[in-house]
Amino acid sequence: MSEPSRDDTTPVPVVGPAAPAASGPAAVDEPAERGALEIAFSVVRRIAEYAADSTEGTVRTERRVVGVGLGESGATAKVSGYGDQVDLRLEVPLAYPAPIALTVEAVRGNVRERVETLTGYGVRGLDVTVSALTVPAGPPAPTRRTE
Template structure:
């Protein structure tokens, strides 16, 4: 019976930046205070979207860039701090990649809108 090679000698694992991006978006959307924004093109409503992300970096070091909408009124600095912590924790836990820096743009502050019909 042959002994299998040691785990570190079995090959490589590369995680696509698109996977890291999706993890970052999902983690950002789960932070209290973030919200979904309406997507509009040429004045037409096309549904809603949560956080969007781009991921840069090299090797096992990643630098997510996030764009999020927050509830209004909101403690922006606290929510962004929570968001950075959550995204870092999730990306590092799931991928074992090191998050070096997270840039966050708050692109909207949206109030809760009551439904028109009750």
């Protein structure tokens, strides 16, 4: 039997002792020497909004302009900062009735934990504004028909 032909692009299996450790840029093990990681504030904003929206007691509200529904919106965030510290300003709609102070404290804790864990930024300031109190949507009310 003849061996299948190989060209220069076909990988050739290597059998034998392990190759010696590479030297140069690929061999650098220290994270600080490999390069920098920058996380944009827009990413921090999305993490904060998602964390706030996933906190129990927050709701998404329907956006309407002149009676036309434009979808839903939840928490909105603004991020500023310098270095490895960020300041967050959140606007959060809450369910009604709800213990506002307890819900806001839960939002603060959840947002702070998620932002610090996922990004490495320290949260220096975290202001929360309750933008709305909304009765959560239940099952649709039955419609009446008159004949």
